[in-house]
Amino acid sequence: MPNHESYLREATELALANVAEGGRPYGAVIVRDGEVVARAANRIHATNDPSDHAEMVAIRAASQQLGRPKLDDCIVYASGRPCPMCHAAMRLAGVKQGYFAFTAEEAEAEGLLSAGIYAELCRPLEEQPMQVRHLPLADDPSPYRAWAERKGR
Amino acid sequence: MPNHESYLREATELALANVAEGGRPYGAVIVRDGEVVARAANRIHATNDPSDHAEMVAIRAASQQLGRPKLDDCIVYASGRPCPMCHAAMRLAGVKQGYFAFTAEEAEAEGLLSAGIYAELCRPLEEQPMQVRHLPLADDPSPYRAWAERKGR
Numbered sequence: 001m002p003n004h005e006s007y008l009r010e011a012t013e014l015a016l017a018n019v020a021e022g023g024r025p026y027g028a029v030i031v032r033d034g035e036v037v038a039r040a041a042n043r044i045h046a047t048n049d050p051s052d053h054a055e056m057v058a059i060r061a062a063s064q065q066l067g068r069p070k071l072d073d074c075i076v077y078a079s080g081r082p083c084p085m086c087h088a089a090m091r092l093a094g095v096k097q098g099y100f101a102f103t104a105e106e107a108e109a110e111g112l113l114s115a116g117i118y119a120e121l122c123r124p125l126e127e128q129p130m131q132v133r134h135l136p137l138a139d140d141p142s143p144y145r146a147w148a149e150r151k152g153r
Numbered sequence: 154m155p156n157h158e159s160y161l162r163e164a165t166e167l168a169l170a171n172v173a174e175g176g177r178p179y180g181a182v183i184v185r186d187g188e189v190v191a192r193a194a195n196r197i198h199a200t201n202d203p204s205d206h207a208e209m210v211a212i213r214a215a216s217q218q219l220g221r222p223k224l225d226d227c228i229v230y231a232s233g234r235p236c237p238m239c240h241a242a243m244r245l246a247g248v249k250q251g252y253f254a255f256t257a258e259e260a261e262a263e264g265l266l267s268a269g270i271y272a273e274l275c276r277p278l279e280e281q282p283m284q285v286r287h288l289p290l291a292d293d294p295s296p297y298r299a300w301a302e303r304k305g306r
Contacts, residue, residue, distance in 0.1 A: 004288055015296035019303055025296030049213050050222035050246040051204070060202050069203035079296055082285065085245055088238035088274055091283045092266075093203040098285040102295060110297035111306055113245075121241055122275035130244045132235065132251040135157055142255060143168035143178030143232055144263035150172055153264055 007031055007077040008101045014041045014054070015079040021045075025112070028054035029077045030062045037074060038062040054078065055086035059093055070094045080107055084121050160184055160230040161254045167194045167207070168232040174198075178265070181207040182230045183215045190227060191215040207231065208239035212246055223247045233260055237274050 007029050014027025018041035026042040040057035044050060055078050063069050072094035076082070080102045082090060090098055104115035125132050160182050167180025171194035179195040193210035197203060208231050216222050225247035229235075233255045235243060243251055257268035278285050 005290065008288055008290055009293060012290060012293050012296060016294065016299055019296055019299045022303075025300035027296070044222050048220060048222045049216050050224065051209060051213055051216075051242050056204060060204055063200075063202050063204075067201055069197050069201045071203065081287070083241065083245065084274070085238055085241035087283075087285065088236065088241060088270075089204050090285075091270070091274065091281075092236065092238055096283055098283065099288045100285065101288060101290045101293065102297060103287060106295065107297050110295070110301040111304070112297055112300070117241075117244070121237070121244065128244075130240075130249055130251065132240065132243075132253065134234070134256060135161055135252045135254060137158065137161055137165060137254045140162060140165050140254065141169065142259065142263070143165060143172055143180070144255060144260050144265055146169055146172045147178035147265070148263040150175075151264070 004077070004099050007036075007075075008079070008099055010036075010039070011054075011077045012079040012101050014039060018042055018054075025079070025107075026054040027079045028058040030058045030071070030074050031077065032062075032066070032071075032074045037065050051085070053083060053086050055082050056089055059086075059089055063093070072096060075099070080104070083113065084118055157230070157252050160189075160228075161232070161252055163189075163192070164207075164230045165232040165254050167192060171195055171207075178232070178260075179207040180232045181211040183211045183224070183227050184230065185215075185219070185224075185227045190218050204238070206236060206239050208235050209242055212239075212242055216246070225249060228252070233257070236266065237271055 011027040024042040038058040038061035043052035076098040164180040177195040183191040191211040191214035196205035229251040
């Protein structure tokens with residue numbers, strides 16, 4: 001039985017160390033069969049890459065470590081509740097289990113990303129502050145159809 | 154006034170070319186002040202990185218091109234409706250506007266990622282197939298508090 005608290009504590013220590021280096025307060029550890037596959041902290045201060053959240057950096061590292069995009073046998077430990085981007089990335093990678101130590105509300109109380117973004121993204125597209133619009137290209141071939149044909153469907 | 158259809162067509166052509174190379178049917182183009190800042194197709198077949206969706210690869214490239222994590226003056230054009238990971242990544246990068254040509258339902262009809270994943274992620278954590286659990290570390294210092302203190306809050 002994995003020691004969830006111990007891995008969460010490690011993720012939290014990565015977050016604290018990252019703050020000391022001028023970064024954001026997030027860390028993540030990915031574990032498979034009781035072995036740590038990847039450790040990461042938020043890297044945006046160092047790379048300017050807005051996707052370099054701790055969980056995302058760890059997911060990318062784990063995929064390279066394991067040589068496959070599926071992480072369905074991995075557990076993700078995050079110091080804070082994964083944001084919607086990282087949550088969806090975990091889900092798309094097939095992760096079945098994750099743990100976090102600090103909540104989105106605790107982050108919000110210290111002036112970090114609002115917990116409200118989860119709810120925002122669940123509203124219909126036309127009601128979200130980011131305007132994402134469907135503009136059909138009626139006469140263009142569908143990439144989806146092309147993909148299905150290549151797969152012999 | 155930007156020619157949305159022309160950029161969407163370019164994103165769609167990237168998707169079709171990627172299928173011809175054995176990849177997945179997704180392309181994206183990021184535009185700033187009428188100039189293309191980044192172009193990308195889904196790269197998972199080449200890199201094994203589960204986060205290498207077209208929009209995500211383009212967001213990362215645009216951030217490196219511009220030397221900053223904020224893409225609030227950029228428009229994202231995607232061949233297909235951005236998945237929740239990419240949608241959230243766009244939002245977190247400050248993107249205000251995006252367009253897509255093909256819907257999640259059209260993807261689903263050809264055997265690709267189910268449109269249902271959007272709805273799934275909007276359900277309460279305990280009702281989602283991926284189990285993400287809050288496990289507080291009561292005695293550990295909060296990385297959020299440490300971050301706020303470093304910022305002088």
